[in-house]
Amino acid sequence: MENSNPNHQDNNKARKPGRPGGLGNTNPNQPFNVYWIYAILSMVLIGMFFFGQNKNIKRVDWSDFQEYVNDNRIESVVVYSNKDIAEAKVRPESASYVFGENAGRFGANPFIQVNIPSTQGTSEFLDTVKREKGYDIKVRFDTTSEIWSMLLTFAPFLLIIVFWIWMMRRMQGGPGGAGSGIFSVGKSKAQLFDKDAGPRVTFKDVAGLSEAKEEVQEIVEFLKHPGNYTSLGGKIPKGALLVGPPGTGKTLLAKAVAGEANVPFFSISGSDFVEMFVGVGASRVRDLFRQAKEKSPCIVFIDEIDAVGRARGKNVNFGSNDERENTLNQLLTEMDGFGSNSGVIILAATNRVDILDKALLRAGRFDRQIYVELPDLNDRKDIFKVHLRPIKIDESVDVDFLARQTPGFSGADIANVCNEAALIAARNKKKFVERDDFISAVDRIIGGLEKKNKIITQEEKKAIAIHEAGHATLSWFLEHANPLVKVTIVPRGKALGAAWYLPEERQITTKDQMLDEMCALLGGRAAEELFIGKISSGAMNDLERVTKQAYGMITYLGMSDKLPNLSYYDSSGQEYTFQKPFSESTAELIDAEVKRMIAEQYDRAKELLSRHAEGHGQLARILLEKEIIYAENLEQIFGKRPWASRSQEILQSNEEKPHSEKEVTDTLPLPPVPSE
Template structure:
């Protein structure tokens, strides 16, 4: 198959060209017939005869044809009498009249010549009524052309975005197997469970008899739910590329319009087109724009147009009408605010949760995005995956692109491991600002603060392993520390307390080794306070207020009111203060115990501005506890000849999974 040649851009025709041509023609005729050097006046035949017999006519022009006429050119004396004004040199006064016929008028001219009344020349020309005809029909032509222009603008057929008559039409884009979207399931890395569910929907359309023979029914809809950037729209593109059926794609906001009833009309038009092309798939991206729950906050005012659109969507998806062969695929990251009638079985039979990628999925996603990047042999994809916990697929794509840009900026022939590390640092912490002016006192304060984080976290079991600490300003932070959070499905109380203690290590180091505190711990205190309130009010991890949770997962139950009394609020505040104070004192005790190592670490930071895991290990010795990430990779890299590993202890039974996996965060010392 030969590649398509780029089409040459030609001159695009516009209806305004026709208007311009008409105006030019009319203007030319007007100026041709209305020359400023000619003054014409149409008179009766007897007056024309009197003018000729007076001897003031110098030339006669006879126009033959269906409507014969004659024109007489007057001299200055007669012109002054007829037109009652003085003509300047070069101007030609003319009088015209209608004549019975050219032959009879010729005999009259011969008589005038014999009698001596006329001594000028006679000229015969064929008369033309084109100009008069054009002037008679020109207004109607312009009116009809203007009417066509208005009608096309109203119907949106001249390349516009739509008009009055098309405002209720669906804006869905239709894709087929020969369309521009060539994404397949091979391009979707990770998301193995979600991909299996979506692949089955495509299989329903390709081979429905395989399922209907057993009495099964094709699902009517599937809802893709997950955080932003996890690949929901990418999965929909893969469905469009894999399915051999028409694929309608539109956004939830395309239903919303300022005109009343337009949203419902567009829903009806969308499903009408889908039924005509069934079997097909209809994809609605960001469905929360139109599927928000109805009437939850009547005091805040409701959007009746949006609710009418939702009602029509509910009816079309599962009402009295038949939608056989039409599968609805939708995506949102706000499933908690969707109307419950929209989520019920029969409309969206399946809810496919597209979660953030885990360790193995990140390795697969990196491999996909690295296919078109020239990488160096020193690059280790597994190490990159370990350094990017909590990253979505879009974040990983950004890391790969940023690394390639950094390598190109330094004129490298390939992208190296250091370029990827710089890209991760750039995305997490922001751009380095080595030009920012800091005094020696501020630099020492920042070094002691960051060394405090590193020292405390190194000696806590559940604290995230340290990767890198720097005192170079980056983004809004004056210093930053990078950690490698462990990927856990459930988090014990001890892990949250260790995280709180290591976060307070910077403020504790300032108080112990500087004798005063600063505003550098603003971000640390914010994170610690939120974590403490979550432990007490959400997770029920307080000894004084055990087994209580005031968290509303739907975000709609409590509204502006609190679900507890003022006395209970005081108890929550007291427990939060107790937890923070206990961990702050614990951090101070660890720093006092390892004061010499902390000082050496701070001096290294001041001299080198950056330290790594190897530097901390050299000062404090190897870390006592191995991270779960190391254990995962160790188990995956075990040779197959080894005996079966011991069974993993059973996890406690929980009713709901709680995702507490934090992202790699920087310490803000702004």
């Protein structure tokens, strides 16, 4: 079978021995581990100590030694000049004579040892016997230093002592230990980004966040020119808390502050303070602030501070010692211990400021809260420009159009869109990333992967088309509904069908706008009841969103005729854990108001669909035929949208068919269908 991958052969050629699982090390950047040398030397010395002396020795007198030599019972002699002793190997046939009954215990290498009167006298005696009797006795004189012999004897013990000292220093975080031993668990795990090490992140690398950058600019100016403030008696805030949704660039902004000020930057996560050992968190806080004082002026950045800064006393641990609370207490103490102009500024980031301890947020600790919000249209343009720099794009890519197509996207989401578009273009063997690739990337991120091969019967497909056409029809005729961009019945992710809208970016929402959005959400279920005669499980996501919105309007926003101007929302984050803030009769009234509100919008949806039943049917037929419709299809059927909006004008200003943004979709999975 021919290999379809043209790079397969090259990849095999490039594969070298020594990969993980082998013994070789082909990575030139990976240093040789010197501990292997220590291990080999240890094994050699231990082997010499335990297995080098594989002989048994019997001590004899000088007269007995002379007798054995004269009787030719000695095979070889080693004379140690520095010790005045000699060791002689007994011939095997004479072992029983020399050792008697113990001959078997001395094995195949029987030796005797004797104290000699002198080296010269022993040499003359052996030479005389060999010359007169013709014996074949091998004689060797050993002049090895006694110090070296002692060293070889005690080498294993010295090795054990050295190994023990090395282990203790490593456990205590000494040289080579990198602070990772059991005695260094109280050391700070903060990563230091020094001002002279590597490229720096500056405000030029942070797109958008114009208001947040203005807030932190004063911190940068203080670190650069502290005398301008201290000379007038001013005091810089000790800490600033960056608050905002995930992915908005809080960590990047903190690094940019350190880069602009050109000072050391300590970065640590809130979870790094918490360990299973008691007292470790407080010890790491002390060590972190000690290092910061040594490096001042500097910035200490604590990411996800809610892991350690959660309000105390909310989760009572039945009287036991709470390590997290001890860590927080130490953090509060250390922040109070700083002088006003010590040059150490604390930055922290969280997206759950409502659960932080009040003592942490008071003046003198985190004096300022800097809100890092989701980027608006202009900020999204700047963010796209940053992430499009390394991507090869063609002239069809319009940054302004991409920014309008991504309302509600964070900086991390936009980076993901750019990367996904590049992957889609590479998958299609393109040389450049085109506009359609970005549109597909947005659809992929919002709705999930298309599943064109999903088994759906014709009856189910028709029901999905009628359902989605109901959403599209109501969004066209409701004044405050978001303008439609695209509707599809191709399954994507867990959704059987999806409708994309381009919502307006507004800061406040009126009751009429919310009611129109609820009515549009109920359009799918209303279309099923009107034009099919029976309802299905496909509207589960719509009903969930409508119900939550209705309860929010009544209990939080006070948008009820019977419960006006009342809000039961708890901004402290406790959410009334033990009891509700209203009585049972009020709860019944809230339930009744929710049912009434949803019923009114459902009847309104059915009335609008009945009035435009013919156009709805045409949309459903187009969906069944083409599986996708755009805003221009609705304009051909219904005419110009009676409620023109700024978003609608944006859509109409684009020459090509735009794809989408916000998804209102039915996410209930399709029930199992037996294969036909």
